[in-house]
Amino acid sequence: MTQQTTPPVVEMTGISVEFPPVKALDGVDFSLRPGEIHALMGENGAGKSTLIKALTGIHSPTAGTIRVDGVERRFSGPADARAHGVSTVYQEVNLCENLTVAENIMLGAEPRVLGGLNWRAIRRQAATHLERMGLDIDPASSLGSHSLAVQQLVAICRATVGDCKVLILDEPTSSLDTDEVERLFTVMRGLRADGVAILFVSHFLDQVYEVSDRMTVLRNGTLVGEYVTADLPAAELVQHMIGRSMDVLEAAEEVLEQAERPAETTPLLQVVGLGRKGSVQPFDLDLYEGEVVGLAGLLGSGRTELARLLTGADRADVGQARVSGRPTRLRNPRAAMRHRIAYTSEDRKGEGVVDGLTVRENIVLALQAERGWMRPLPRKQVDELVARYIKQLGIRPANPEALLRNLSGGNQQKVLLARWLATAPRLLVLDEPTRGIDVGAKAEIQKLVAELAADGMSVVFISAELEEVLRISHRIAVMRDRRKVAEIDGGGATMDQVVDLIAGGGAA
Amino acid sequence: MRDVLRHHLFWPVAALVALLVANTVARPGFLAVTVRDGHLFGAPIDILRTTAPLLLVALGMTLVIATRGIDLSVGAVVAVSGAVALSHIASSPDPESPVTVLTAIGLALALCLVLGVWNGFLVSALGIQPIIATLILMTAGRGVAMLITGGMITTVNSAPFKVLGSGFWLGLPVAAVIAFGVFAVVAFVVRRTALGMLLEATGINPAASRLSGVRSRTLTWTVYTASGLFAGLAGLLISADTMAADANNAGLFIELDAILAVVIGGTALSGGKFNLSGTLVGALVIATLERTVTVLGISPLVTPLFMALVVIAVTLLQSPRMRERLTAARRRQVMAPPEPQPAARPDSTPDSTEVKAG
Numbered sequence: 001m002t003q004q005t006t007p008p009v010v011e012m013t014g015i016s017v018e019f020p021p022v023k024a025l026d027g028v029d030f031s032l033r034p035g036e037i038h039a040l041m042g043e044n045g046a047g048k049s050t051l052i053k054a055l056t057g058i059h060s061p062t063a064g065t066i067r068v069d070g071v072e073r074r075f076s077g078p079a080d081a082r083a084h085g086v087s088t089v090y091q092e093v094n095l096c097e098n099l100t101v102a103e104n105i106m107l108g109a110e111p112r113v114l115g116g117l118n119w120r121a122i123r124r125q126a127a128t129h130l131e132r133m134g135l136d137i138d139p140a141s142s143l144g145s146h147s148l149a150v151q152q153l154v155a156i157c158r159a160t161v162g163d164c165k166v167l168i169l170d171e172p173t174s175s176l177d178t179d180e181v182e183r184l185f186t187v188m189r190g191l192r193a194d195g196v197a198i199l200f201v202s203h204f205l206d207q208v209y210e211v212s213d214r215m216t217v218l219r220n221g222t223l224v225g226e227y228v229t230a231d232l233p234a235a236e237l238v239q240h241m242i243g244r245s246m247d248v249l250e251a252a253e254e255v256l257e258q259a260e261r262p263a264e265t266t267p268l269l270q271v272v273g274l275g276r277k278g279s280v281q282p283f284d285l286d287l288y289e290g291e292v293v294g295l296a297g298l299l300g301s302g303r304t305e306l307a308r309l310l311t312g313a314d315r316a317d318v319g320q321a322r323v324s325g326r327p328t329r330l331r332n333p334r335a336a337m338r339h340r341i342a343y344t345s346e347d348r349k350g351e352g353v354v355d356g357l358t359v360r361e362n363i364v365l366a367l368q369a370e371r372g373w374m375r376p377l378p379r380k381q382v383d384e385l386v387a388r389y390i391k392q393l394g395i396r397p398a399n400p401e402a403l404l405r406n407l408s409g410g411n412q413q414k415v416l417l418a419r420w421l422a423t424a425p426r427l428l429v430l431d432e433p434t435r436g437i438d439v440g441a442k443a444e445i446q447k448l449v450a451e452l453a454a455d456g457m458s459v460v461f462i463s464a465e466l467e468e469v470l471r472i473s474h475r476i477a478v479m480r481d482r483r484k485v486a487e488i489d490g491g492g493a494t495m496d497q498v499v500d501l502i503a504g505g506g507a508a
Numbered sequence: 509m510r511d512v513l514r515h516h517l518f519w520p521v522a523a524l525v526a527l528l529v530a531n532t533v534a535r536p537g538f539l540a541v542t543v544r545d546g547h548l549f550g551a552p553i554d555i556l557r558t559t560a561p562l563l564l565v566a567l568g569m570t571l572v573i574a575t576r577g578i579d580l581s582v583g584a585v586v587a588v589s590g591a592v593a594l595s596h597i598a599s600s601p602d603p604e605s606p607v608t609v610l611t612a613i614g615l616a617l618a619l620c621l622v623l624g625v626w627n628g629f630l631v632s633a634l635g636i637q638p639i640i641a642t643l644i645l646m647t648a649g650r651g652v653a654m655l656i657t658g659g660m661i662t663t664v665n666s667a668p669f670k671v672l673g674s675g676f677w678l679g680l681p682v683a684a685v686i687a688f689g690v691f692a693v694v695a696f697v698v699r700r701t702a703l704g705m706l707l708e709a710t711g712i713n714p715a716a717s718r719l720s721g722v723r724s725r726t727l728t729w730t731v732y733t734a735s736g737l738f739a740g741l742a743g744l745l746i747s748a749d750t751m752a753a754d755a756n757n758a759g760l761f762i763e764l765d766a767i768l769a770v771v772i773g774g775t776a777l778s779g780g781k782f783n784l785s786g787t788l789v790g791a792l793v794i795a796t797l798e799r800t801v802t803v804l805g806i807s808p809l810v811t812p813l814f815m816a817l818v819v820i821a822v823t824l825l826q827s828p829r830m831r832e833r834l835t836a837a838r839r840r841q842v843m844a845p846p847e848p849q850p851a852a853r854p855d856s857t858p859d860s861t862e863v864k865a866g
Contacts, residue, residue: 352716365709
């Protein structure tokens with residue numbers, strides 16, 4: 001696969017990037033060869049994004065050299081980098097939802113005719129690119145009408161338009177389900193065969209092992225080393241990344257093992273035949289205090305939609321809900337909040353963080369909204385509350401006045417958790433709380449969930465990572481095709497069993 | 509010094525000071541305030557008085573803009589307010605009676621409140637884009653005012669009502685006392701309660717705010733109602749100043765001045781973070797600018813051009829990108845680099861607070 005003799009297409013040596021007083025990268029070397037898939041590994045804050053941004057010219061390194069095709073370069077920005085064959089697809093889809101798929105793909109590279117745009121050629125060329133990606137969608141349809149996963153594939157499609165020598169994929173799989181990931185990997189392997197060098201960033205270790213040839217590991221802005229994927233066992237990789245042993249990872253399981261499955265009592269929340277047209281088929285579900293219920297299923301299986309009905313984020317059009325045995329209607333988030341039901345959305349950027357406000361304001365938002373604007377929380381109480389959660393959840397930077405947009409994804413997620421924990425919920429519904437965050441933070445959140453349940457909270461936990469759902473759930477509800485198809489005991493369940501249920505085999 | 513330069517009010521205040529200096533140079537006695545007929549007298553007092561209606565309209569506009577909205581109808585509401593008040597006084601048998609005047613004020617404010625509720629209904633309940641929703645009343649409102657005045661410029665004499673526009677209280681113009689008083693109360697309420705934070709959250713991320721239990725719809729409705737009410741009050745001050753209800757020209761283009769005051773004050777039109785003290789300075793800058801034109805004897809032909817240049821200068825100095833360029837240029841002048849520096853891209857230099865890495 002990788003020919004050691006090929007000269008690297010990208011060679012970065014001694015790269016340092018500083019945001020005084022923080023040194024984000026310190027003398028990092030990195031090289032990328034044509035026709036390889038190279039994984040860049042590290043925890044949040046290790047410097048992965050910074051290295052990518054240094055390469056594409058968003059950040060100016062304070063030291064070091066960057067060579068592309070043997071020529072020393074400092075790109076002035078992503079457009080300049082792209083003109084020299086270095087394209088990037090970011091974690092969050094950065095496309096125009098109100099334009100068509102074809103317009104998005106060809107944006108900036110539109111075929112022209114007589115000073116105007118050649119619309120027919122745009123659609124035709126876009127269709128060719130889509131076909132190469134194996135994407136069967138109408139180029140004339142509006143991008144916003146497609147799922148996040150398809151939008152992600154369109155973003156990658158767009159990046160490969162033109163002369164693409166280096167393709168940088170920053171967390172491309174965080175919003176894709178298994179099938180779509182496979183499709184992406186097929187495309188990546190195809191591009192590799194064409195001699196494209198692919199830089200791949202992902203928090204999913206199994207994906208990294210499946211698709212990458214080599215990997216470079218960063219920790220705290222410094223280079224740990226470069227490895228051939230096949231020669232590096234996963235456990236060793238994780239130790240390189242977090243610089244400590246797997247203790248934290250195992251802690252979550254221990255807490256869970258200690259916790260007893262609670263005795264049957266009145267369910268905290270009981271729903272019967274709850275459903276919404278076009279969203280999720282009517283389902284029954286009982287949620288008890290002190291219990292973690294996992295929702296397993298593919299993207300689009302209805303797991304998010306189910307969570308939204310439980311929490312009033314969407315309104316159910318059929319079915320009944322009872323909280324502690326008393327009938328109620330979960331009409332909107334406020335109504336759910338009155339019953340101490342909290343929900344964190346899977347769409348952290350769109351429905352979670354208020355990025356222009358501070359850590360402090362984000363943490364108190366839900367609590368304050370519940371009290372109404374006329375009864376502000378006393379400043380002293382706010383400060384205590386915020387300080388407590390920053391400490392308890394290890395939010396970095398530990399500065400209540402930092403704007404949320406300046407925090408990494410994992411820390412933003414912790415702030416959102418703090419926002420809901422501050423409202424003292426009895427039922428906490430977490431939709432993909434660990435997506436796109438690093439191994440260490442992920443383990444911390446899992447451990448926290450287990451502890452909250454041990455203290456008597458009822459938790460609904462949704463994740464695309466089955467292993468994670470299996471590890472921390474007492475009970476697992478399996479979703480398929482917008483229906484709840486099974487409910488199994490978490491303790492005895494095996495991965496294969498759940499996969500069978502998700503795939504439609506097995507006993508329902 | 510660096511902190512002073514970076515303060516969000518630095519450039520608006522600098523613009524205000526520069527205008528005052530220019531006026532003082534042109535007319536040395538410009539800043540002098542004397543006591544005449546038992547009240548304060550002088551150009552600064554005049555500026556305070558002419559700022560009053562604009563300040564009220566800009567106050568409502570700031571809150572509306574914070575929720576990602578805009579209210580284009582305020583000029584029309586100003587006209588409606590004046591038309592209602594003056595028509596009522598003109599048609600009453602006793603225009604000088606305080607009861608008549610109070611009823612007129614009550615009627616005008618009540619109607620403007622209803623107009624504000626209407627805007628809020630279109631935006632928050634029906635989900636119409638704010639610029640379109642308020643455009644409806646912007647055009648229809650002048651028609652309503654026209655209907656009330658019967659197409660005539662109604663002039664009346666009513667001493668109690670005239671006090672609102674040109675009277676004095678404790679030596680200060682009544683209009684200014686009312687406007688600055690209302691402004692202070694609202695600013696206090698917004699920042700001492702959680703209203704400001706919830707408005708900002710709604711403006712920055714409406715979906716996240718809804719899921720967090722913020723009553724975004726009610727808040728949005730409230731700010732449009734408040735904007736209508738404040739515009740109505742501004743309309744009373746304006747009509748009491750001229751004592752004529754002019755459906756076509758009262759409050760003409762005041763929505764643009766108000767938006768400008770908000771922008772000069774450092775609140776972004778994209779919503780979210782807002783800055784009431786900035787709006788106050790912005791309104792003063794605009795009022796002072798209008799005064800400057802007459803003091804400097806600038807020909808009416810080039811007045812709009814002159815005003816445009818000043819506004820462009822202020823907004824440019826405020827833009828973060830422009831400021832980064834200026835500071836970068838100054839840094840280059842101050843210290844010649846001992847060794848070749850990497851090409852710096854000033855507009856992408858991260859804040860010192862940015863810690864996102866990796």
